[in-house]
Amino acid sequence: MRGPMPPPPAQLLFIAYLSLAPFDASGAMRDNLHPFCIWDCDNLLSKVGAIEIARGGVLERVFFVVPPVCGFLTPASKEELLATVNRTNLQTQLEGLATSLERLYGEMRHQRRLTESPLLNLLRTSRDLRERAFFALALAINLCLLCFYSYECRGTYDCGEHEDLVTYSLRPGWKELVIFFSSAQLILAITRVWWYMVEQGIPRVDALVKLHATNPPDNALLAWIVRLPPDQVRQALRHAHHRSKGGGGGGGD
Numbered sequence: 001m002r003g004p005m006p007p008p009p010a011q012l013l014f015i016a017y018l019s020l021a022p023f024d025a026s027g028a029m030r031d032n033l034h035p036f037c038i039w040d041c042d043n044l045l046s047k048v049g050a051i052e053i054a055r056g057g058v059l060e061r062v063f064f065v066v067p068p069v070c071g072f073l074t075p076a077s078k079e080e081l082l083a084t085v086n087r088t089n090l091q092t093q094l095e096g097l098a099t100s101l102e103r104l105y106g107e108m109r110h111q112r113r114l115t116e117s118p119l120l121n122l123l124r125t126s127r128d129l130r131e132r133a134f135f136a137l138a139l140a141i142n143l144c145l146l147c148f149y150s151y152e153c154r155g156t157y158d159c160g161e162h163e164d165l166v167t168y169s170l171r172p173g174w175k176e177l178v179i180f181f182s183s184a185q186l187i188l189a190i191t192r193v194w195w196y197m198v199e200q201g202i203p204r205v206d207a208l209v210k211l212h213a214t215n216p217p218d219n220a221l222l223a224w225i226v227r228l229p230p231d232q233v234r235q236a237l238r239h240a241h242h243r244s245k246g247g248g249g250g251g252g253d
Helices: 009-023 041-046 068-072 075-084 090-114 118-125 127-148 174-211 220-225 230-244
Strands: 048-055 058-065 149-152 167-170
Touching: 009 041, 009 048, 009 058, 041 048, 068 090, 075 090, 090 118, 090 174, 118 127, 118 174, 127 149, 127 167, 127 174, 167 174
Parallel strands: none
Antiparallel strands: 048 058, 149 167
């Protein structure tokens, strides 16, 4: 099995440049940190991360190469992490990150696997376009209903002052257009739900399988969803057997 590819020498040299720049008293290295002096500077910066470490009362910055798999983190997961992590202090921030690290790493690996299929990669990259199309179709349908939904009198849409305004419908031509828009929106809605299951559902079920590998859930539906692999069934049943006895220790051989 192939391991992760080592970072290109250009990134390692760029990290060395960033690490030495603060020690340049003349400031020339910092001034040269732009695309006019360093080729592909913006791309190199996007692939380098930094952390700050307080050591002996001195704040130091340590640079590192961001793993390529991190580029597959979805915006929704990133926003969820930023919204839920406890930011009281650095320790709670690290604890929150460590708690979610395995789940996020599994999701990023899943997103990377989606790029290996041309069809799935097309659906992944066109997600924002589909969302905009879904919203545009909703606006178009409502505008058609607002502007061309009229009362019908004696087979026409020209009603007099004393006509009974009972029957109303879309004018001819616009009804067929609304049906077409609604059908397209239905297809996008089905694709939206299916893609959510592929993009978010599979990693979450996988996380639940790992979580309940030694602690089967009490909920019957959840237990069916996270059906354990054959090599984990015996261990899970043994755990359930001990729990049914009140959590007591096992007997002798």
